[in-house]
Amino acid sequence: MKTRTFAILAAFIAAAAAGIAPAVRAQQAMADLVLTNGKIITVDDRFSIVQAVAVRGDRVMAVGTNQDINRLAGPNTRRVDLRGRAVTPGMIDHHAHLWRAAATWQEELRLDGVDTRKAALEMVRAKARSLGPGEWVHTIGGWSIDQFSDDKRPFTREELDAAAPANPVLLQFTRSTTYLNSRALQMLGIDDKTPTDAWVEREPSGRPTGRIVEPGLAPILAKLPAPPKESYEPSALAMIRDMNRAGLTAAGVAGCPADQEAVYQRLKSQNRLNMRFFCERAANTGGTAESVERGLPQIAQIKLFQGDNYIDSVRYGETVFQPLHDNMLSPTTNPRPDQLVLWRRIATEVAKAGLPLFVHATIEGTIGPFLDQIEAVSKEYPINNLRWSLGHIDQITRAHLDRMKKLNMYAAVGARPAVMGEIFRRSHGQRVMESPNLKMIQDSGIMWGLHSDTTEVNQYRPFTTLGWAVTGEMVGGSKVLRTTISREDALIAHTRHNAFFVFQEDNLGSIAPGKLADLLVLDRDYLTVPADEIKDIKPMMAIVGGRVVYDAAAPASTARR
Secondary structure, three states: OOOOOOHHHHHHHHHHHOOOOHHHHOOOOOEEEEEEOOEEEOOOOOOOEEOEEEEEOOEEEEEEOHHHHHOOEEEEEEEEEOOOOEEEEOEEEEEEOHHHHHOOOOOOOOOOOOOOHHHHHHHHHHHHHHHOOOOOEEEOOOOOHHHOOOOOOOOOHHHHHHHOOOOOEEEEEOOOEEEEOHHHHHHOOOOOOOOOOOOEEEOOOOOEEEEEEOOOHHHHHHOOOOOOHHHHHHHHHHHHHHHHHHOEEEEEEEOOOHHHHHHHHHHHHOOOOOOEEEEEEOOOOOOOHHHHHHHHHHHOOOOOOOOOOOEEEEEEEEOOOHHHOOOOOOOOOOOOHHHHHHHHHHHHHHHHOOOOEEEEEOOHHHHHHHHHHHHHHHHHOOOOOOOOEEEEOOOOOHHHHHHHHHOOOEEEEEOOHHHHHHHHHHHHHHHHHHOOOHHHHHHHOOOEEEEOOOOOOOOOOHHHHHHHHHHOEOOOOOEOOOOOOOHHHHHHHHOHHHHHHOOOOOOOOOOOOOOEOOEEEEOOOOOOOOHHHHHHOOEEEEEEOOEEEEEOOOOOOOOOO
């Protein structure tokens, strides 16, 4: 974590507040951007609400009344009249798989937030028309059939044939099921004469229905044509534009390969990087005792906090030992003692190296044994000041939280039920109505933040996440959570607390003097809109580091990128 001082700025703000004469103020630096006549929801420690905000360079200069802020505007200041609109900090998703998603973003069909089957099929038709005959129409997650309010039946081979008769179609249903049309089955070599694999669903005659279930998803996806490397940059830019449009300005990223990082570093050098990325790193410890032995020395070589507030590596994760990376749809888990020994060996090296850790842990049968290992590790190499956290934690209990608090650990809460709530219900029964138990986590006093785990197993839109946290409803309206929280607590978890999880609490997460100017202007007031409309909130403007990176009112050709 990097702490910066802003003595000159603080002195100027103090002088302005003291009412220094105009002649003296004229010699001071003026704001580059002011937003006035609004409702600035600062999400600071007091959850202050003010009228206006001033920005100079990439940081917030001041917040206050319209009168206060207008004093900081000069002849070259850009002025935005908010006309009463609400402003929040930019949203932070502290754990997502965005760099992986960027590889196919431009060509992929995304069904995030689409709430009717009719609309989804029309999107398949439109995508097929735009791509041309023979090209793959595919999506690799972020949606579920349960989100469709008009018809939740599985897609059939025949209706996908009708929607895109000249294209292979592959729609992955959040790692649960994949739907294929006839051309896709043909391209993949799956027919009534191929060997019967358990993961290929068939009619009594042996004819494939077009539905593929676990564990057949990975080998199917591996057969999709890989996009050329030169397409990564334009695809990444398209993804970032969509993230900005949705309100995301920063994210923790699981996996940051060097070749992909080079693209983002180049965009940053060209002043075209409109989102912040904070990476999780891990050693290649594999899934056997031998591979662990080979990978352990790599851990001490991992260097964090070598970047800046646009691209940096901030923690170890998300997996410690791959065989214990639990499946969120498993009814239960029972880690073997020999596997836990290897897990602890890796975790011990992480603690010894003084690295922060983010651990994938979803099922109750995994969370408890992991805490057993962490408690043992901490006796030898205390982790109390290392910001270790458990991630996803759908089935976390009060006892788990008590143990985590004693270790000074943190709770990284996954919002996957916003899309997967009904899938979880089919796997785990009615206990999902309290999974994750947001109210219990909030009341525990533990530091916690919301993350999506997008893009394969969840959607990416932060206001969809916030709507779920407040109402307990997934996309499409099904009630999947009883243990909801207030809209204020949800917003704090998606902004100020998430800044902590990516080690940027001094820079991000609230609208305060000296912090980076990452802001959203909203189309409606998050604090007063009916709760069931929170999911529908849309940013009218997104600002990253003082630059307007998305403006709903600007023509696409003139919007600053």
